[in-house]
Amino acid sequence: MKSYTVTFMPDEESVEVEAGTRLMDAAERAGIHINSLCGGEGVCGRCKVKISNGNIHADKHSISLLSKEEITEGYVLACQTRVDSDMEVFVPAESRIEETQILLESAPMDYSEPEKVLVHRVPTDPLSLFEPVAQKIFLKIKEPTSEDNISDMDRVIRELQRKTDHRGFEVALRCLQGLASKLRENRWQVTVTIAKHGDIWRVLDIEPGDTAERNYGLAVDVGTTTVVAQLVHLKSGKVIGVAGNHNLQSRYGEDVISRMVYACGREKGLDPLHDAVIQNINRLISTLTDQKGIDARDITAMVAAGNTTMSHLLLSLTPCSIRLDPYVPTVSTYPQVRARELDMQVNPEAILEVVPGVASYVGGDIVAGVLACGIADKPETQVLIDVGTNGEIAIGNNEWLVCCSASAGPAFEGGGLRDGMRATRGAIQKLRIEDGKLYYETIGKVKPKGICGSGLIDCLYELVRNHMIDPEGKFVPSADQQGRLAERDGELQFTVASAEESEAGHEIAITQSDINNLIRSKGAVFAAIKSLMDYVGLKFEDTETLFVAGGFGNYLDISKAIGIGLLPDIDPGRIRFIGNSSLMGARMCLLSTHNLERAAQIARNMTNIELSIYQPFMDEYVAAMFLPHTDKRLFPSVEY
């Protein structure tokens, strides 16, 4: 078949592909990751690229999603365009998936001295003792004599028991093969790697000499949008590195539903999704180990947390029954897996624990979050709100826990909005309108490319506070003193940054549809909180602390989040933004087997309320589609 050369600009990366290859796939092969919300269906318009040289065929999708100017300039959708000549293609910044500056954890817990500071924040709680899921124990073993000639394995285990206080060791055949000479050639000095498995400790590896210092673990938050990993020194408990990247599954669909549709709608549809997230994690491993100069074989344990679909895809389990009534996952309590089973590029015998979930739409990420907040440990009732593509809420104390999940949409992660973007370099993360003038701040203090979650909350709040939108979210053209309101493609939009100021090549704006979108999202989240509070018969005032987690950005202005009616109107001092609580919980499990057990306990004890069949939720949702809310009494402190 005929081949053509496609050169991507400004990267100047060329790739030779067969005629008929999608431009999107050609870009992937050239190492350029192109944005996509819809999984390549031609409906989100995020993958637009400009053909600067070669045949241009604007298809029906391009025509409906691109402006006339763009079409004239040669813009097409990369997912809908097939290579039929040599081409030069310009990929604009906003069409790229950026690997830098992923939002990581903003930790309320200090792990810098875990020997002293116990893993859990309640140091008096014996369950929170520092006990990494995988440990390396250096053993100096006494040589056998005629009086003491038990088998080599029994000798190793006897010494392990002396050094660890653990009981019940299991040694795989693989570790026994060659053991006799390993012991004798190294003067009976070896380092044994052990990992907790159920009630016993499994020997994963036996290395010559003393390698006890070289023991690392990985805590991973497998988000629908981003994957974040922390590299942890398991002996000291110190976090020594953190890295994140965009979930490579995005090319098969932006949200969990579209990925399930992809996985279940075709033969072997699961494989590319599974492979993608493994590639995500392997890239993070390689980044972190390169940065820190450690050998990936010294990573002996991983704990991953994610929603039920992400956890299933990670383990190559079909997610197909998750999305169909009665919403049944294959498994809620995941088995311990070895790295080699999933081709993860660490020690092949390293264990992977996946934080257990509660139900199809309440996954290990929220369980990890509940663990991290310590909600299940205190008698006072507390709340966790995790705002992601799904909004997940958990309420409870050390006696009971309820949770729910509501489809919030990706708006607060920057998805589905014209100039929304993830919290990466160039995103407007803070915004303020003072005396009619607009101020903003971007991540990395560079020219803006778009607006991330925290910026969007600020923007919505500032617009309503300045009466530029009414409580229903409709633009009020009469209030526009600076001429920022304009009509484009048939709808009003508010310009945040002009084309000149921006890096995007055009103005950065928030449109009427964007605002409607944000109101739907915040409405869904608030309605979920309110429904769940009502369900358990509590008022907002009854909660001691309200933890907010999510990918808004590095920071979240809590008053403004209350101001738009996203968070309930309680004393802002009792609301804590904790960033990535899923990652935090995963790391806690990595550092303490007790926490891993506690996570399983939380998952078992948490009652899931299925909102999709809970009528009061729908009423609450409708009532919340107003700024801040149709029931003004719920937000007494909010005054625009």
Add this chain to the structure above:
Amino acid sequence: MKSYTVTFMPDEESVEVEAGTRLMDAAERAGIHINSLCGGEGVCGRCKVKISNGNIHADKHSISLLSKEEITEGYVLACQTRVDSDMEVFVPAESRIEETQILLESAPMDYSEPEKVLVHRVPTDPLSLFEPVAQKIFLKIKEPTSEDNISDMDRVIRELQRKTDHRGFEVALRCLQGLASKLRENRWQVTVTIAKHGDIWRVLDIEPGDTAERNYGLAVDVGTTTVVAQLVHLKSGKVIGVAGNHNLQSRYGEDVISRMVYACGREKGLDPLHDAVIQNINRLISTLTDQKGIDARDITAMVAAGNTTMSHLLLSLTPCSIRLDPYVPTVSTYPQVRARELDMQVNPEAILEVVPGVASYVGGDIVAGVLACGIADKPETQVLIDVGTNGEIAIGNNEWLVCCSASAGPAFEGGGLRDGMRATRGAIQKLRIEDGKLYYETIGKVKPKGICGSGLIDCLYELVRNHMIDPEGKFVPSADQQGRLAERDGELQFTVASAEESEAGHEIAITQSDINNLIRSKGAVFAAIKSLMDYVGLKFEDTETLFVAGGFGNYLDISKAIGIGLLPDIDPGRIRFIGNSSLMGARMCLLSTHNLERAAQIARNMTNIELSIYQPFMDEYVAAMFLPHTDKRLFPSVEY
């Protein structure tokens, strides 16, 4: 390099090999297994073959081991002769390893109705309940509903618990992958294979539909000389087939010591020994499954018993420290292994349990034997004597157990004697001299090829009873009325069958060295029994039953075994020949997890007396080098 064609006769099997290939290896490649006691060192003379066409080079080994006639006829040692021309080679019957008619178990226990007859002979003992180590459970599972939407795995486990009463199931990732569609495509009817592992049950496999009937296990006795396997239907407990073959490790050495020397004396010396025994077992599996028309994938469990060296070689564990002071094995309690780890051709997830051993020279075979005899279950003191290449003795009751091992040599298995052979087709297994006339009976009622263990005991007894040898074992030429005594190659020999009567191509005889050899063997076994009895302060009369196990043949004349001083002189009615007790114990473990646990308990509780450093044993050994014994009072009933 130049190649030559070697044709083996009378098989007419041709093989093309490179110049310089050993004839022995060429034969192996042609599928002809040539005997060897010395591991191809040119010192046992068992591998003689006749070159009927091609270059003949009689080397120094051949000259010292073959008779002048043989050399003239073209006989050489296959292990010392290299191919340097096209050749036609005749392999005489006695130089072959025969695969037929291996001695199998002569069971004192009836497994024909295990549902009624419990696995153990003490049916009141709850520990002996029928509970195969791997089970297939057919499940008809209720479909999930909105009210009952636990995960697929939890649903399967819930049903498993209902059907089995077991608690604590573990499901490997592999079994979860694809589970969702397997359940839904088969109307929630699946068969789950589970196997006990420590305190929990592991799910090995989940198959569509009802396959519970198709569940088989393999009990294997891995002997130094022969490997025997029983195919067992695990649902009913019925033995449905049995097969044996000669341990293919023989080509690397006849006894455990020479195999250890082979494994430890060269780079990767362990591999061929390990591969050989796996090949043994795989051949038995293929024989049995072909015979019975079953799918090898339906074999889900195996239990193997063998001495410590055989068990190590089976698991590819180096045996090197076993033979060196202080005699330490790598492991005594073997880990549960999956078939795929050892490339065993059954269900790749099938489990392999190896019966635990006590010490370097008291292995799982004797533990299995003790289990099979029920010694550890009764208050009365009983004895097990397993006569193999090593003589192993265990004495005890339900409160204590002691054991020991003495190097008896392979004489009673037919090894190391001029016309000794294993208990296969053509072996003289019974022999009687009455009124100066000699009667014998061969296995298979065919022309004799040699003499097996039971025949050798008979022969020795008849010779001494007829005063043709004196109590020291020396031939008494004056007593030879039939002219059976003759001198050959410088020593006296007693002809059992003439060249015309025999299949061997020469007369079958017992030489003066053979007799000395047998006396050393019986002396070692008896001395071991006596030493151990003295050690525990008991007399022979104190034992309720004395079980005799070993590869003597299909039958053993107990009075004659007492008559030569091999077995103690107690009421023959209290001595029971039980054949292959190791195989019997392995099958008991296969059919009852309780027996497997009991085996571990026996191994832990049995005290090993190291005879090599126990002075009284040496004295007893010297005293036993007499027929029946230097101390006549020990054998009051024996009168020649």
